[in-house]
Amino acid sequence: MEQKTKRGRFPGVGWLSAHLSRKMLLALVALAVLSWAVMCGCFLAYLGRYAGNTYYQVLSGAQEDARQAATFLEGCDGDFRALERYLSERDLYGMVRGSGEELLYARMPEESQAGLVAASAVQVELTGGRRVELLLWVRAMQRNELSRSLQREALIGLAAFNVCVFLVVAVIMYLVLVAPIVRLRKTMRCYSEKGERPERSERQDEVGKLQNAFADLAGVLECKEKAEHQLIASISHDIKTPLTSVLGYSERLHSADLPPEKQRQYLDRVYEKALRIKSVVDEFDDYLDVGLRDTAPMRLMTAEELCRRLREEYEDELSDAGVTFQVDCQCPQEQVICNWEHMRRFLGNLIGNSFQHAETGHLELRLQCRKEEEELVLRFQDNGRGVAPALLQQIFEPLYTSDPGRKVSGLGLSICKSIIRAHGGSISAENVPAGGLLIRASLPCVKV
Template sequence: MPPRPRLDTQPPEPPPQGMDDAAWVDVIQKMDEVYSQLVTDEIELEKKNAELEQSQQFIFSVLSAMSDVLVVCDAQGLIEETNAALCELVGRSEQQLRGTSLYDLLADPASEARARAVMANRSPTRRGESIELNLRGAGGEGVPVDANCTPRFAASQRRVGTVLVARPTAEIRRAYQELRSAHEALKRTQQQLLHSEKMASLGRLVAGVAHELNNPISFVLGNVHALGRYSERLRDYIQAVHEGRTPAELQALRTRLRVPHILDDLPSLLEGTIEGAQRTADIVNGLKRFSAVDTENRQDVDLNKVVDRSVLWISKGASRGLQLQWRPGEPCIVRGNAGQLQQVVMNLLQNALDATSERPQQAPQVSIAIDATATHVLLRVDDNGPGIAEADLSRIFDPFFTTKPVGKGTGLGLSISYGIVEQHGGVLSARNLPAGGARFEVSLPRLTSPVNRPGFPGHS
């Protein structure tokens, strides 16, 4: 049987002299507080470590996602940080690049000299400096890049390195080419849209234009028929003269054919024919100017003439009860494209007529006036329609915005007119009149010098 262990029969050591139970309780409480603080600090440290790791992961994901080349160097040009784009470009891993010299990545002495000059700059701007470099690609070939070199500063504002962000020039050129192609396509689309709306406006005025063309053409045709009859009579009389008929016979034939009346009527017939042909030519030329696509053709234009042509075409296709007030005044010369300005005026007039048609119980009224100041020409078009809803005033010039029923409007007329006026250095605005109806006002820069110059294109 194993021996029993000996029991220690000595009493425990007494507590230190001078410390009672309350002191021990304080010590234990302090130890608990310290332990709790240690636990809290450990939890906070773990939380900070987790946040730091998330931040590092975020920075790493951003660097990996960058398509541009990134190089972070110290003051001596040694690489401290890179991204995946650089590693892929030069064919080396991040571990292989870290600690190597930036200049080892450059493909030619000229690039190295430019890089050293930027790195040695003692007073760089915080926005950095752009330079062109040739990096050595994975196959040893030179890869041109457009680089921005930004200085990196410590808390003491001492420069501690450089951050270089570069993009291959080929990508920049390709992006520029795509942007340029998109811009050209947008310009073509804008021109097509402008021309389409112009043709749509002209289509709505076909009846009025056809009527306006019919008058001088009918006048010319009537005169030509009369000239044809007169020519037959004169031919018979001249033939009788050549046949040697007696004076009495010629006098009788002269009276029967009414030769004196023909001779008296010929000048007026010819003058009327020429006038009708000229009116037809003027209308056709106006149509050509209106439908022209050329936007760069700028000349001196009398706004009165533009309104005259627009009123002439609009009024022919308007309702019979239209009360249109317009009286041209002194020449008001602006610099611009006559066809485009006419499109603006016609759009405003057509818009006014459409507004007045919404109140069939009252006679449609449209008033046009032109005022001139020392610097500007102001064109106002007023109507007695229902006016513009307050909610629509801020959107009335937006593309494709229209309050008309489907099939009655494209929503482009006022938008295009706004753009044309803006291109001419002017302002197109709209507001409601206190007495009812709406007012559209066009303000354009005025030219005063061409008025005294005879024969300028606006008066042709």
């Protein structure tokens, strides 16, 4: 609830944080806008300033040429022939006007004045106080030279612009993608080397989901590790107790001079404890054997055939034991894909669990098969004392048993859960109001 409230303060943040691709798309759009702004605001302005500086440089050079030409004209005291040679040597053009605006000298190109840059007029004072005005032109920069100059400056500007764009892209990629992956790698390394539990991420994109998946995986591995430790401890306890008795009776048989009746009694007890050890080992074998659908042969079976075979498998044995066993199939034509040996073991474990924990004078068992939505539901019910409501979820855990003496290993219902899950279904337990425990297992139906 707190996270939802926090996201609600900023509309659109949830959409942005949900996928890494959306962040990258937004980053690319922002980068394109930034590039356009830099291009217009900086690069084009840079080229404009360079062109203006070039033009003003030409004008400054023309003004300097005009001052030098005026100095030369003063030095030669108005000798226009000398001025002609001076301008011709420097590829300059100009004219000299008198005080009355009369034209005293002119050197102009044969073509029009296009391509010339005018300089400011310069006043020249000759001998005798005579004053004239010198107006000078210089040739503008050639097109090829100007083009090469602009290309060179554009290349420098584009190189600097690309470096800036590259740095921005590198920073964005590092912040959005590389840094989270580096942190996730450090988290994985800390977990593998030091056993530090990874924390869940608040990010909603792929990197956050990957870290949360890793955190969930670490939690699952820890749970499995605890379950393995519990499994080893339970195996040790369930086998050690009868094995200790076997060793004790065997030692007495070897060391003591016992009468035949006592020897027979000890041998019977040794055989009984050996059978107990065998039953524990067999039950663990069953636990490890189920749950792998790919390795178990599956075939199509109707609900009618499944119920019939289950009834034939256990009906006579339960009848001889004085147990009432009813099978009710309400959807005979529905089909499921299942493994018969596993389903037989599933019902056998449920029956064995009822035998051990029902604690009733006359045991009554009922198996009902019906269809609910797109699932085939098997409802197994006894008339025993049921299970405490707080323990209904624990009875399917491996090695859980309510027997304080651990005469049973506590794997029966866990095997049932593994079988149903291997068939793609689910299983649950609930107490019947009239008394007894109801096990509900659902299997996916095959659509015809």
